[in-house]
Amino acid sequence: MKFPKFSQWKQIFKTLRGAERIFFLVFIALAFLSASYLLINFYINNTKAVPGYGGTYTEGIVGQPRFINPIYGETNDVDRTLIDLVYSGLMTYDKDGNLINDLVKGYQISDNGRTYTFQLRDNLYWQDGMPLTSDDVIYTIKTIQNSDYKSPLRANWLDIGAEKISKNSFSFSINAPYNSFLENCAVKIIPAHIWKNVLPENSILSSYNLQPIGSGPYIISSIEQSNTGFIKNLSLAANQKYYNKPPYISNIFFDFFSNKDELIKAANQKAIDGFSITALDDNEAFAEKQIRQGWSANEKFDVYSFLMPRYFAVFFNANPPSGGSKILSDANITQALNYAVNKQELAQKIQSVFKGKISVVNSPILPDYFSYSPPETIYDFNTDTANKLLDKSGYKDSGTGQRVKINTKKPAFQFKNYLKSGSSGNEVVELQGCLARLDDNFKTLLASETNGKYSKGTEDAVTAFQKKYLADVPATGEAGSGTRKKLNELCLVPQDNSIPLQFTLTTINQPQLTQAANILKDYWQKVGVGVKIKIAELSELKTIIKNRDYDALLYGQAIGTEPDLYPFWHSTQINDPGLNLSEYQNKKVDQFLKDARETQDPASKAQEYEKLQNAILSDAPALFLYNPDYLYWVSKKIKGIDTTKIVDPAKRFENISNWYINTKRVWK
Template sequence: MLSFVKKISKFIQRLRIKQVDSFVSKKHDLKLMRRVHQKKLPHVKQLFHVGHVLSSRERRIFRLSFLVLFIGLIWYGVEFVANNRIPVPARGGKYVEAVVGSPQLINPVFASSNDVDMDITRLVFSGLLRYNEKNGLIKDLAASYEVSVDKKVYTFELRKDVIWHDGEPLTARDILFTFDTIQNILVGSPLAVSFQGVKVSALDDYTVRFELAEPFAPFLSSLTVGILPEHVWYNVAPEQMRLAQMNIEPVGSGPFQFKRLSKDGTGHIFTYELSRFEKFYSEVAFLQDFVFQFYPEYENDTGAVQALRAQKVTGLNFVPKNLRDRVDRKHIVLHTMQLPQYSALFFNQSRNEILKNAEVREALTYAIDKDRVLREAVKGEGKVINSPVLPGFPGYNVDLEKIQFSLDKANEVLDKNWPRISGDEYKKLRRENLIKEWETGNPELAKVTSTPANTATGTENNLANSTSTPRSLAEVEIDKKLDEEFNNAQTFYRKDKSGKILVLDLVTSDNEESKWAAELVAGFWQEIGVKTNLKFVAPRDILRDVLKNHEYDVLLYGVIIGNDPDQYAFWHSSQIDYPGLNLSRYVNRNADALLTKIRETTDETQLADLYKKMQETILADRPAIFLYIPTYTYATTDQIKGVDVTNISHPSDRLNDVNTWYMKTKGEWKW
């Protein structure tokens, strides 16, 4: 090693000597060079000539040392970057969510009746207030607001930097137009009940005032409804609003704007695309596009679940309990939370006289094994309830008297006035009733005792027809219907003193959870002699075909209470007709008075007492059987980051923090 150093030293001295004029001595040259350069170490350029004085072995050592140094520098650089640069969200990316259902009215005035409409509306429109990822109420279009001491006047100052997706400014006129529309009876908005008797006025272009006839504690939560642009809608007649094209291609002020939609040959929308609104007044979203991909069902090879498993979509808006195992995969993240929602069996006493009998409603309640329904229909993911007042809400009573499941008790109640009959007796009575119904509906045909022979042909079929009467042909069809509806598993039936058979039509949504629960309920009631006909309706048709005209004896349905514990819309007698949501068409003046008083009360102790009295009144009348509160689960792939919602009041609340969702990242220095 010593020789190696000496050689390098000699070589460097020779190089330095060569750079000085030849007439000076070497020793003097060296001194002169040092004096000029003021350093003893070699210049970088000189290092390139080291190979001339090194042996082959020394050159290998030198190269290896240089390689180690180079690798060390790279390693240090990587470590430095890793320790001082962090990944942060970047703009871009397309999120595609699988949804079972379809959009109908993407308009905040109507959207509360359809979950798909609520989802899209939440992204396209903005309200005066909104809920954040913790489900806390915060300002949105409002820059500030004040509430009067008597809790009757709410004054809002609007932000002045808000524009619609078409570039027009948002002003107080849009606020007035929206609430005038909601209150207009010709429009038929399901939100009308929340703004009855509310006077809305504009003090200037950016100041709005709401005046209530009486204090209404949860009024602020009503102001999360999306605002409509007056300049887009002012030419549309109120009664024509549901038919307008703007309900499908909306103009809003939210973080995403309408981009395009795709329809199949039947006109059904199968893809609905939104794009980021770059001029959004608040935090602009990271995602470039938000796409809804619609599917007819969850299961099967063409269903929503398989699309998520195959990574054809990036998320699934709802994970059915019975399919959770199929969705739970390595690249999929499940988000589960409790909803302020309950599922119940609502009795429509105005459609079926049998349900007006209190003993019948009592027996039907005794016959339901709620624990089994929860365990089998929703895989135990929820909680059994016995009242419309949910845990955590004012007036909730954990010690509320419960009706215990007992088939013996249910049969004991019914045996008093509804004697049991055998299956053969049921078929005989049912046949007689169906024939009477036919005769009533076809009085002229019922009188015909023979049919003229058809002489045009001599076929056996024509010969049979020539000897048949309309009545005999009807009886053949009735017998076929009886064979189809008769259930061999039901050992007995019931009839009243007039011979009327105890039969109920149970209607619910055509999804796995609801169907499973309905089949369990029908099985329980079968055990007490109640014939139960099941009807499953596509989710997108529930509003039009069922709720609007109350086409059911019993409805199995999920009611979303939301953040506001107020249940006026569900139990007040003024809400029995569409668009009201009094699904049992329940009428009780004492309950009405309590529900009205609840809306006027701000004192928490008094409020809790009123809710206790309200639930006691409702439970005494048994207009419904309260079953369970479910959990809500949706799924995203691990490509999606920034999802941080922990509390929701409605499925669409999962989108409360959508502005922070991201798929792409970039590096950023810590300092």
């Protein structure tokens, strides 16, 4: 049987009448559509969508880049963000905040935890095509350690030996075992061939601080500045020499703003695809209706919430500078201040304004984050217990709602010598003054005899005193032991010194913390504690913390994903640059910290930290409050963001290579 030729099909079509022709055309169309559907369905069922290359992402940031340089940029949020995109470290973090290899392919720990030997990956290159070797690693560490460069990272690398072994291997040696050392190794590496020709005194002026050569997933392609020098935007392109797979998103743009109002305006005008929540600071910024109001669901931002190993707490200064309040060195008082605060309610109040998840914190070791055992002591809200502890400390309600302590102080002067006619000196002056104040008759007898000489007038006044107050003692006119005792009793009345229970709470000028400070003030006033709030700008607060010039400090601390609490609580860290903000000292805690730092066994470290948390909470040198998740708003067009934990806001780009905009289909 032969299939009809096309010319024969044409003849068939001519033989058809009007209705038959329509039916025939419909049949052909349906057959074509059915075949197309079957082909498309077959393609869909046998392929899958995967990330594709291309697309651009624009982020808005409040602030300016200054040093896109790992040696200097750690103190600026904008710099740290860009450093993370342009540079690579020896170690990095995965989506769950765990340390993993980055530039290195492996490492070994030897000499009882004192030596770390690393091997670099093969075929590593800088963005200018030069090879990345162990020379670059050693140069980076030596530069950080060199005091002439004034790197903020220097304290992390003091007394650490760095030695090249071969082109691709090197070692670090430390004086004592330190199981959190690998977190130091997340430091980004700079190119020796670029920086070795720049003198230390010229390094902060180098153009490479804004036009860096790195080894990370992106390379800076352009910077646009205004006539005033303000950097308006910065462009990055995917680094085709990146050792790992090239990132899917081809270009990232950063638009810089002077304030949050400009940033929000840009978001509403569809000028940016995302922004960091750290740039926003009030209810308006957090309310979804304020961003892209009236847009469709697909146009609105996705809000990502990242958990961070940090907490906010009130640190009670046990040893403030001269003039500061010493009352917070009393554990009864600091325990009472803990009991007086309803942390659940405080977290809810803050969350109602600033949105995002806020978790209550009861311990300095974040047991929920690190899967440690919970503390034995938890200061649940209990004003009765708070009041009892304050009573125990000696501070009583004065009747005005303000607690005070009454200290009775004996007069420094006492009548001690036998005084009689002919005596003279200061003690006689005091005697004459005392008698004149006690009775107008004594004053008359003294007449003008107040010159410190014991004469007839003084003798007559003493005799009258003895007759009035010492009926059982012969009136001799001389100040013997019995007379002196009565004089001391009547003339030299002990002074009552009233000490109010009050202190100053210092915090940074940031809306979330100022709100928390005012909530704390209300709680503490309800148990009779007076609180003054001092709000400081960042530059001032740095000086305040350096000098430990505060009674109590409301502040945040980030403890890292490989927590080392030694800098935060060891007694050697009470002075700057240590981070023992309570100036807390406890020999047992010092030992727990040392043992936890030196062990290479995670289970042993956990045990030491669990003992540590119980000791600290018993002494109550701080009030641990809450941990807010880090919020990040991103356009729905961006896919592949699966991060759950970050150690620092800048680490939100740690897995940027997995983000994508475009997709393509491949055969299953």
